[in-house]
Amino acid sequence: MEPIANENKVREVKQFYDRVAEVNADYQEYWMEHSFGHWDFWLTLFLAVIPWLIWFIVRKKENQGRLLLAGFLMLIFSSWFDFLGVVFGLWYYTIGVLPTIPSYVTWDFSIFPVLTMLLIQFKPKINPWLKAIGFSLINAFLGEPLMTWLGIYVKENWSVFYSTLYRSIYCCI
Structure with a gap:
């Protein structure tokens, strides 16, 4: 069954979420080095x-x-x-x-x-x-x-x- 959502919209939104995930990974690394403890x-x-x-x-x-x-x-x-x-x-x-x-x-x-x-x-x-x-x-x-x-x-x-x-x-x- 085909999703109702526009495929271009899904791909474009995924790009935003990929950027957020990358920034979160960077922040977790920073937090471990500069904040934890x-x-x-x-x-x-x-x-x-x-x-x-x-x-x-x-x-x-x-x-x-x-x-x-x-x-x-x-x-x-x-x-x-x-x-x-x-x-x-x-x-x-x-x-x-x-x-x-x-x-x-x-x-x-x-x-x-x-x-x-x-x-x-x-x-x-x-x-x-x-x-x-x-x-x-x-x-x-x-x-x-x-x-x-x-x-x-x-x-x-x-x-x-x-x-x-x-x-x-x-x-x-």
Whole structure:
């Protein structure tokens, strides 16, 4: 049975995927030589694991489902925005825990969701808008500059003011 897809389109798209696979292979080689086992690798691994251990210890079990849902929503929104920022060349990360997953996973799958869950658990009475704005300001004006200074986060066409705005929006969703 003949596929419906245009054969030229399939061949042209394959060329893009072949280039992506080649770049990924090059990056994996680079990562093994210049990232794996270095201080920034250990810092990133630490930041990926420790927040979840802390949350597991201090979480209120009776609110666990609600908190995990909030953390999951934060994970979805933050990783989507990070994906778009990296794809459009607005910023990039110089280190990842593994070369086969996006390097922003540490931040979007660990730090942001866990901080969100802890804020909800320990400051439930504070207005969600105020929490979102505070979270955004701390992240944009302390977190981003610190990660930039460490050489882990590199802004290309981005400003901390944009980060404050977009993080405030997705923190409130």
